[in-house]
Amino acid sequence: MEKFLIFIINPKAGNDKGERVWKKVKKELMKRDIMYRSFFTQRPGHAKDLAQQMCHMHHENMKGIVSVGGDGTIHEVINGMGQYMNIPVGFISAGSGNDFARGFNLSRSPLHALNYILSSKFERSRSYDLGEFRLSARKHKPNYFSSSIGIGFDGEVAKQTNESKYKGLLNKVGLGSLSYIFTLLNLSFKYKPFTLQIRVDNKRYVFDDVWLIATTNIKYYGGGMKICPEARPNDGQFDICVVHNLSRKKLFFLFGTVFLGLHTKMKEVTLLKGRDIEVIPDKPVTMHADGEVIGTSPISIKVLPKQIKVI
Numbered sequence: 001m002e003k004f005l006i007f008i009i010n011p012k013a014g015n016d017k018g019e020r021v022w023k024k025v026k027k028e029l030m031k032r033d034i035m036y037r038s039f040f041t042q043r044p045g046h047a048k049d050l051a052q053q054m055c056h057m058h059h060e061n062m063k064g065i066v067s068v069g070g071d072g073t074i075h076e077v078i079n080g081m082g083q084y085m086n087i088p089v090g091f092i093s094a095g096s097g098n099d100f101a102r103g104f105n106l107s108r109s110p111l112h113a114l115n116y117i118l119s120s121k122f123e124r125s126r127s128y129d130l131g132e133f134r135l136s137a138r139k140h141k142p143n144y145f146s147s148s149i150g151i152g153f154d155g156e157v158a159k160q161t162n163e164s165k166y167k168g169l170l171n172k173v174g175l176g177s178l179s180y181i182f183t184l185l186n187l188s189f190k191y192k193p194f195t196l197q198i199r200v201d202n203k204r205y206v207f208d209d210v211w212l213i214a215t216t217n218i219k220y221y222g223g224g225m226k227i228c229p230e231a232r233p234n235d236g237q238f239d240i241c242v243v244h245n246l247s248r249k250k251l252f253f254l255f256g257t258v259f260l261g262l263h264t265k266m267k268e269v270t271l272l273k274g275r276d277i278e279v280i281p282d283k284p285v286t287m288h289a290d291g292e293v294i295g296t297s298p299i300s301i302k303v304l305p306k307q308i309k310v311i
């Protein structure tokens, strides 16, 4: 039996861009007479279930599994793959942020990315590091992330935006990204920083007045911010950025400089590197993994070197 590609499409990604991107991709696949199967997600969490079912049923007949959507969709696909992480994954950008494409050096143009996927030798896909995390310090079963985990201010921005009424309204008029800026501005006057204990490999640190901690596999974050400019997805470790003792005025300065990675020069920014990380704030703070809200701290994070294959 000829091997085929599986596409998992989030039609709602990028304010319905997923559906539009898929139409173009499908046309190209038909034109080139490519063997594939495709599935649309119908709800949050569905991409994970689909990936799990497809890997279970077709792992022997599959060339690869391609996620069409944003960072949240590929996050779910990877979490559904479980024991089948040896199956190569592809990514066609249709989200609003698409840091996965930036960080893994993939084209953000859907048709270029498709072209690249179709011409690649799947068995020779490169292996990259993957993140494993457990909530409540090692008691929970592991979940995975490919790009980053954000703890604190940005976790709260993600949570409050998703719960807001204005996100839906702005999405309808194609201005969904503005909803994050609204929440960010609002929270920047209200957010209460916290004290943090963090263990990175065998070293322990304490930081006061912490706004956020980002643990990243790639340098990009939140739609192109260079939060950890030295992060590489194949170096066997994570880069960590702790923002602490920051005045509210300087918070805006940080947002102005982070897209170029120049925030790292600020004395309020500490950068660390490590493989095995435990984060314990003095109160529960909201966290996201690859932009998806995952709950509240504490959390333990571990690098799984060369664990995923990216087409």
Ligand SMILES: Nc1ncnc2c1ncn2[C@@H]1O[C@H](COP(=O)(O)OP(=O)(O)OP(=O)(O)O)[C@@H](O)[C@H]1O
Pocket: 010, 011, 012, 013, 014, 015, 041, 042, 043, 044, 045, 046, 047, 069, 070, 071, 072, 073, 074, 076, 094, 095, 096, 097, 098, 099, 290, 291, 292
């Ligand atoms: N059919 C659906 N209806 C509503 N939400 C969905 C559906 N399918 C998936 N989702 C959810 O859509 C959310 C957003 O997806 P995704 O992150 O891929 O796009 P995005 O937010 O536009 O992009 P990015 O994360 O790159 O900014 C995810 O949380 C996912 O669970």
